[in-house]
Amino acid sequence: MTSSADVPVTAQLWRRVVAEGIGTGLLVTVVVGSGIAAANLSNDAGLQLLENSFATALGLAVLILMFGPVSGAHFNPVVSAADWWLGRRDRSGLSLRELTAYVPAQVIGAMAGAVLANLMYGEAAVSWSTTSRSAGHLWIGETVATAGLIVLIFSLVWSGRAAIAPAAVGAYIGAAYWFTSSTSFANPAVTIGRAFSDTFAGIAPSSVLGFVFFQIVGACLGTGLVVALFPRVVSTTKSGVTS
Template identity: 45%
Template sequence: MAERQADACTMSSTPLLTQRLAAECTGTTALLAIVVGSGIMGERLAGGNDALALLGNTIATGAGLVVLIQIFAPVSGAHFNPAVTLMLAAQRLIDWHLAILYAAAQMAGAIFGVWLAHAMFAEPLLQISAKTRDGAPQGLAEFVATFGLIGTILGTQRARPDFTPAAIGLYITAAYWFTASTSFANPAVTIARSLSDTFAGIAPQSVTMFIAAQLAGALAALRFFTWLFNKDRPL
């Protein structure tokens, strides 16, 4: 009887698929509202000082990420990023069907987040960015940014899982400044930001290179850190 009650408790505590998808969609919506909204606010208040605008954008994004991961991780894992979802599917920690649904929820949420930011700042809802971010250095920056993000997740989940939300926020805060691309590190974020002709935007023609570099960085990080943390490898 006790075993049946324990099983029932476990089943009831497992989030439904609809709850998990809602968490991914809502969390990614909030993330993009933070990224784009703080970019608009920073640019308006900085008086033409791009460094100051970027600083405001950075602090809001890093802090927001920590909070959002804490809120939604118990429900969906708080991926908010198809590259993270791909990494977990490749590790067989989630199945590919769920990964596809997660990516769709993240993409929808990202677009909603951009529109929400536009609405809050009285910007036209429908926009296309004119801010080109082209060239090999930008692609390399996105590779490095995503490699580091996946490494942060894998490393902290292995050693200090309770520190993962803070570690991700801190890493993104740093990567905004040490990468030439300001560290998008997220295919859904990249596509959504092409729909905002504001401080955080990226021109549609730059999106393909960014996403290719992000996916390459995620896969490279998965291979490297899986090897690095493998206790059974020969010395």
């Protein structure tokens, strides 16, 4: 992912919004589609998770490279919100208008991405997930996963290392599938999208609100850590890339 300040000024808002919608949709297609494929290929839960996480890590890195020059490749409402909040003083991040355009596009794109994955594998277009993920230890996992993602993205951007963000963010999400109890959704839009598929990567609609709440908590913690630990020694208006 990239900071909005790294997006060329020639990228009109509507183009950026379309890129965010398509990018988030394709991310959910990767997550859900690889989950369905993994369940079809293996009966072992550990192997299924390995296949799902590997495909997601690679797919996310590619999507950031693809859409980053247009929209910053946030694909994530809490990343967009953090970009707005951290950049509001020097106007290096999203404006409030841009934020309110990005978030609906990300959510709608995520829902469409789940439908696409379902259809590609011969499933019903919408099959509400029955996988309950409502438990305290999972919420802790989501808080940790989201906080870590925010710290990673903005520490790279603020230190002038944004060019390595596609690989770094992909690697982090791939690893977080394994080291967090929740398998690291870390994204409210993706969480909503995954509720549309009763497959390996799904989450029951009744569990969505809890995940989203603790993703927001994690984003707030991560934003606070960025401010405390990484003084902005390099202006994002002069640096290059961010998820």
